[in-house]
Amino acid sequence: MHFSWKAKGSGRVAQAVAVLAGVLLSISAIACGGTRAGSDAVASDVPLAQPAPPPSQTGGFNGARAWSYLVKIVDFGPRPPGSANIQREQRYLASELNSFGCKVSQDHFQAETGIGLLHMDNIIAKIPGKSPGIILLLTHYDTLRLPGFVGADDGGSSTAMMLEMAHDLCGHPGPLAVWIAFLDGEEDQTNFTTAQQAQTVWSDSNALFGSRELAAKMELSGKLKQVKAVMLADMIGDSHLRIDKDSNSTPWLVNLVWGVADHLGYSKYFLTKSMAVDDDHIPFLKKGVSAIDVIDFNYPWWHTVQDTLNKCSPHSLAVVGHVFLESIKALDKKFAPRAPAKT
Numbered sequence: 001m002h003f004s005w006k007a008k009g010s011g012r013v014a015q016a017v018a019v020l021a022g023v024l025l026s027i028s029a030i031a032c033g034g035t036r037a038g039s040d041a042v043a044s045d046v047p048l049a050q051p052a053p054p055p056s057q058t059g060g061f062n063g064a065r066a067w068s069y070l071v072k073i074v075d076f077g078p079r080p081p082g083s084a085n086i087q088r089e090q091r092y093l094a095s096e097l098n099s100f101g102c103k104v105s106q107d108h109f110q111a112e113t114g115i116g117l118l119h120m121d122n123i124i125a126k127i128p129g130k131s132p133g134i135i136l137l138l139t140h141y142d143t144l145r146l147p148g149f150v151g152a153d154d155g156g157s158s159t160a161m162m163l164e165m166a167h168d169l170c171g172h173p174g175p176l177a178v179w180i181a182f183l184d185g186e187e188d189q190t191n192f193t194t195a196q197q198a199q200t201v202w203s204d205s206n207a208l209f210g211s212r213e214l215a216a217k218m219e220l221s222g223k224l225k226q227v228k229a230v231m232l233a234d235m236i237g238d239s240h241l242r243i244d245k246d247s248n249s250t251p252w253l254v255n256l257v258w259g260v261a262d263h264l265g266y267s268k269y270f271l272t273k274s275m276a277v278d279d280d281h282i283p284f285l286k287k288g289v290s291a292i293d294v295i296d297f298n299y300p301w302w303h304t305v306q307d308t309l310n311k312c313s314p315h316s317l318a319v320v321g322h323v324f325l326e327s328i329k330a331l332d333k334k335f336a337p338r339a340p341a342k343t
Ligand SMILES: [Zn+2]
Pocket: 001, 144, 154, 187, 303
C-alpha cells in the first residue's frame, strides 16, 4: 500500500515523519546492539505479544489458529511475485482452503511490470449465499521486493486472518455469498535495495496487479454488479493495533465497520483520525463498488526488514477477525433482510 501525498491535510506528512522516525529509532537501536530486553525505548514500543481471547469471545474467530497460519506463512521467507517462495505459499493457501471445504479457484495471469513479465495468481475461495449479492473480502499475500523482507504484518497478517475467516465460513452458506480473494502483486514491482527507497517509490501502474486483474475480470463476467461491499484487510497484525479510517474508502461502509467495532468494545483499536491510503480497494472504488480498507498504518517497521513476527500478536488478528465476521452479519442484514414471516 501507499498513502496519498496528494491528499489534503498535513496530518499525512506528520504521519510519514512519525513512521520514519520510528523506523530510525528501531534501526538505531539495532545498530547499537539493542535488543527488546536490553533497550527500554524499544521495549516500550514493542508490546509483548498478547494471546488471542478464546473464540467464544470473538464471535467464533480463532485468533490462536490464525496466528499458527501466520507463523507458517512467515516461515516461507520473502514472498515476492514470481518467486519460488510465493509458489510454496500459493500451494499452502490452496491446500488449506481446499481442506476447509471451500470452492477454490486459482486465476493465473501475466503481469507487465517495471521489471518485466511476471506470473501471478489470485486465489479465490467462494462461499455461496442464499441471495445473489456478494461480499468480497480481500488480502494481498505477496511481499515487498526487498531482500530479507518477510512481511509478518505487511502481507502475512491479513492473509492469515483471511485463512481463518475461510476456515470459519466455508461450508456455512449465509444470506449473501462471501468471496475471499488472496491477491498477488499488491506491492510496487521494483527491486528495492533499501527500506527508504521502498517507503517512497510507488507507481499506480506498477502495483495493485492482483486487484486490478480481479476487478477487470469480475466486470467482464458481470459478477462485479452483484458485489455489495469490498472489505480489504492489510497490516492488521501489529501488536500495538491502531487503525485509522481511510478517507478513500466508502463512507457508509466505514461507518458500518466502525459501528461494529465500537459495539464490540474495540474503539481503542479503531480510531477516529483519518488518512488516505492507496491499496487493493482502489480498483474496485474506481469501478463504482463500495469498498473499505482496514489498515493499521501506525507501524514503524512498515517496509523494513524489521517487519517480523515479534511485532505482531494473535490478539490483534482476533480483534480484526471478530470485526470482519460481525460486519458480514451487518451487511447480510442490510442487503439480504429476512422476508417477513407469513401470517
Ligand atoms: Zn507493503
